[in-house]
Amino acid sequence: MGTVSELCVSSLQTFLCPAVKSSQQTPVPDDLTPEEQQELENIRRRKQELLEDIQRLKDEIAEVTSEIENLGSTEERKNMQRNKQVAMGRKKFNMDPKKGIQFLIENDLLKNTSDDIAQFLYKGEGLNKTAIGDYLGERDDLNIQVLHAFVELHEFTDLNLVQALRQFLWSFRLPGEAQKIDRMMEAFAQRYCQCNSGVFQSTDTCYILSFAIIMLNTSLHNPNVKDKPTVERFISMNRGINDGGDLPEDLLRNLYESIKNEPFKIPEDDGNDLTHTFFNPDREGWLLKLGGRVKTWKRRWFILTDNCLYYFEYTTDKEPRGIIPLENLSIKEVEDKKPRNLIFDLISLHLIKACKTEADGRVVEGNHTFYRISAPTAEEKDEWMNSIKAAISRDPFYEMLAARKKKVSSMKRH
Secondary structure (H helix, E strand, O other), X not given: OOOHHHHHHHHHHHHHOOOOOOOOXXXXXXOOOHHHHHHHHHHHHHHHHHHHHXXXXXXXXXXXXXXXXXXXXXXXXXXXXXXXXXXXXXXXXXXXXXHHHHHHHHOOXXXXXXXXXXXXXXXXXXXXXXXXXXXXXXXXXXXXXXXXXXXXXXXXXXXXXXXXXXXXXXXXXXXOOHHXXXXXXXXXXXXXXXXXXXXXXXXXXXXXXXXXXXXXXXXXXXXXXXXOOOHHHHHHHOOOOEOOEOOOHHHHHHHHHHHHHOOOOOOXXXXXXXXXXXXXXXXXXXXXXXXXXXXXXXXXXXXXXXXXXXXXXXOOOOOOOEEEEOEOOEEEEEOOOOOOOEEEXXXXXXXXXXXXXXXXXXXXXXXXXXXXXXXXXXXXXXXXXHHHXXXXXXXXXXXXXXXXXXXXXXXXXX
16 A cells, blocks of 8 residues: 555546546547537646646655654654763763763753752762762852752751751762861751751751761761760760750650661662762772782772772772772781882782772672782871771681691692
């Protein structure tokens, strides 16, 4: 069957010119008068004009149909191109938040307004939580406007302070700089008091108590903190913060119990995130790591948490370049003639159960019996060594097994 336009033309041709089967005209009868012959000629001319009109209509229908089909494919191509650019913008944001936002604005994927940028960060699709926190904490005028617009998107009405903090800290990861944290927590306190008027005498009270809760979370759930605060100490620490008065004891007890029962944590950035980055790592910072195959020093961002040492190429990376489980390892200081190289080794009698990500994205097992690491200062070296020592886990049967393997190996050599 033909197209609709072809069927229409065929039907019209059949109706108007049923006898026209070829280009050869029907013979004119000899007994027609001149007037009748003229009338017949006029009829034939009108038929021909109609056929020509039908052909033009058919051509126009075909042209419009083609334009519609091309329009559909053009829109599809535009959407595909837009999606690619948005994905590129998210990737750039995760590497460098300001450059990512600039790229999205320059390509008309994001409006250059604080509200539009805040909505983009609040949705957080494909965005790294650390990168969001870094951007929100900047002190540029636009960043501060975005921060307040971002906080306005949170609804804290009828939530207690811990519940509100959980919601707020779920949407990004607090940066490490004190000034950034100060700006972000001040914006949070203002928004909480706006949603819950009358709970606190001032935003300063909310601000101070919010920090007290975050510190309580660290004290209760960081394994390196041995002296765990009691609820009585928490209440005592927060006396007089409500514009000189005390907060209700029941309120403080409820906040304490909420944190004790469930620590703060940041969600994984996506399903492939290997780090399980928690809100309060034991330690994090820049260190130098000596390469395995190529003996060069490389600067890496290290995070110590959950008895594992993770290292990243950038602080905004969603996945670590390597993971070093601190199981049955020992740590020792390395003497080096160059005083600027403040080095220590992570050592195992056997292969360390580590893994790393190759340049092509493959995750492979490491083949190290030791890792050599350098800290920027003597103080940081000592702090890292102490933190790692506290995080090293011991299998009670490991030493027995290691001694047995060493004995067997020694007997084979003899």
